[in-house]
Amino acid sequence: MARKYYYSTIVTNSYLGVYKEIKGATKAEVQFKAEEQLRKWKERELKERERAAIADLKSQAEFDTLQAQKLIEDYKNILKSTLRVDDKLNWEALKEKNEYEDIEKSPKFDNILNELNVPKENRILEFFFKSKKEARLKKVDEAKTLFETRLKEYEKRKEEFLAKQKEQNELIDQFKTDFELGHGDAIEKYVYMVLERSTYPEGLERDYEVQYEPISGTIIISFELPSQESVPKVIQYKYVASRKAIDRVEMKKKEFEIYYENVLYQICLRTIHEVFESVYINAVKSVVFNGWISGVDPKTGNDFRSCIMSCQASREEFEALNLERVDPKECFRNLKGISAGPLAHLAPVRPILDIKKEDSRFVESRDVLAGLNAETNLATMDWEDFEHLVRELFARVFSKDGAEVKVTQASRDGGVDAIAFDPDPIRGGKFVIQAKRYNNVVPVSAVRDLYGTLMAEGATKGILVTTSYFGNDSREFAKDKPITLIDGSNLVYMFQEFGYNVTIQLQR
Structure with a gap:
């Protein structure tokens, strides 16, 4: 079943001057994605502010070079970085376990006494002035009434919170049961959530669709690959004393194409690995990865979207691989992956098995x-x-x-x-x-x-x-x-x- 979006919101970071429309199937999914995007932008903002604070341009150039080289190193290790992570969903971690008292404290009678300015008992004064005692007791009664009202309202809100929490947790239990029974829709949602939680290097935006084919037990993934423009290629920030400026030094064209191609092969292998490692039931026997690229054709000026790589792997053959030591490109070829020449050339290929967008029935x-x-x-x-x-x-x-x-x-x-x-x-x-x-x-x-x-x-x-x-x-x-x-x-x-x-x- 193709992924559908029903909710969206716009998030911005004024310091970076960026904005993005966040889409999702539910409000909770949109909120999760929005918070994650804002967190990433905040990290970028802090780095930008830190660089701006460096008065000495030479020191800034050295700092930026280290950051650029680290980012490129992160891209070169996209596959290895996921091998140290357990990709299975933690069912208990998905559940809502907050105590209501962490959200709202129970009303305290003493606080209400202070709020209403109820005077302290003074036996000597009240002995001589009965009206003082009557006024105080009246205030105490008002405080008791207000306390009881607020306590009832508090208990009602707490009860509603706990009921909603219980319902949400029961839905997660049902999701787990459906997944373990091999229900196709639950498997699709599970795999999508696994891929959504996968942490990639900064700047690598991802989008994908997931479909489960129950007869063959195949997960089909259509993955939107990063463009060449979005993959970092700066290897040095060079301070030029004569101009008191900093120049960017980028990879040579041939070097970049090899590096870019390696990144895409790693994304393919990483995605297949995350599916097989996380799906602990026998219902998924193979994975098909289709890598798509979108952009503008410089020759025609028209938009295009093409599948440039497609690979199918069975669980048995994939789990026999030592991903710590493989060459991503050779591993892709060994799995009989399909591509048409260097991936940097963006030559289209026919997907081995594509996601069905519509049901002919x-x-x-x-x-x-x-x-x-x-x-x-x-x-x-x-x-x-x-x-x-x-x-x-x-x-x-x-x-x-x-x-x-x-x-x-x-x-x-x-x-x-x-x-x-x-x-x-x-x-x-x-x-x-x-x-x-x-x-x-x-x-x-x-x-x-x-x-x-x-x-x-x-x-x-x-x-x-x-x-x-x-x-x-x-x-x-x-x-x-x-x-x-x-x-x-x-x-x-x-x-x-x-x-x-x-x-x-x-x-x-």
Whole structure:
């Protein structure tokens, strides 16, 4: 499933004079990426300010040279640097474990007494002036009332916080379960999160799409490679005394092309390594890496985007490699990787296996919901209209989470009537929806077929909707499986929740 973005924000650093649009499938993902980008810019800003503070240009040139050489060294060690990292997701670290008291302290009665300026008890004074005691006790009562009110509000906020925290942690537990059961959508999200957490050298911007092919157990990754302009090439900052200026010394063209090519080969091997090391279940048997490059063709001035390298590796052959000692280019060739000449020439190649952007089964949806009325009998309506009607219903159910629902063609290819795509990286996924316009009990075979379709699609959950009802054998089969059964009475209730009065009168 291709990566889709529903949220975005703009982050800026005024000192560096840069801005960037951050995109993501969820608000949490956008926030995570935005904070990470701001952190990187802040590091750059501190370095810039440090350089600006160096009065002596010669010292600045020496400092900048060391920084430039260190950055190039980091790029030359992109592969080796990840070999010292455990790329598996730490499930417990993903969970929210903050104590609510770290966010908000419980109200204290003594603080409220001070806030209301409640006077201290003075027995001698209050003995002679009863009004003083009455005024103090009245203030104390006000403080008690305010304390109780704030305590109740505090406890309510704490309860809401803990409930939300519990829900989030349960979603992570479910994500872990789905991943370990080999659900395709969970595997895709897992791999994407692993790649997102991978730390690359400064300045190397990354973007990628991940898709899991369940039949062969293959992860397909489309990786946007860095352009030649974005890869550092300055090897020295030279102080020129005669002009009291600093000149940049760059790599020679041939030297840079070899270095740039090496960086791209390392990115390929590193990505494949991170997938195999992190995915500890047997569902992923091979990885296909497609490296894409975008830019402007200097000959035509037109934008282009081409795949310039493609490599497939099985887990067995890749894990036999000693990545500490390989030559990245030779290793790529040994894995039968495809490229057309030097990578710096950006010659396009055909991907070994590409990400499928669209499912050919999807057809344009029809508006059936608008024609409903209280006399509409779902049990007797046209079966194809019924499938489109169910899609419209679930489009409303999922719409609050930014999900998309699509309906398949009338041939019912693959046993799927509709598919919902929920972009949330933890709670969401791919939902298979089947609509059965029955007038008798739904056979258990229909539930079994749904489960088979769910596994074949690599979906997170299956939903079976019918106008009739389910027997005990169907409900027993669905127990402990990611399947939801919606019978006729519940279907009518769902329509009523959205303001549509429908009926179901089974035809015997």
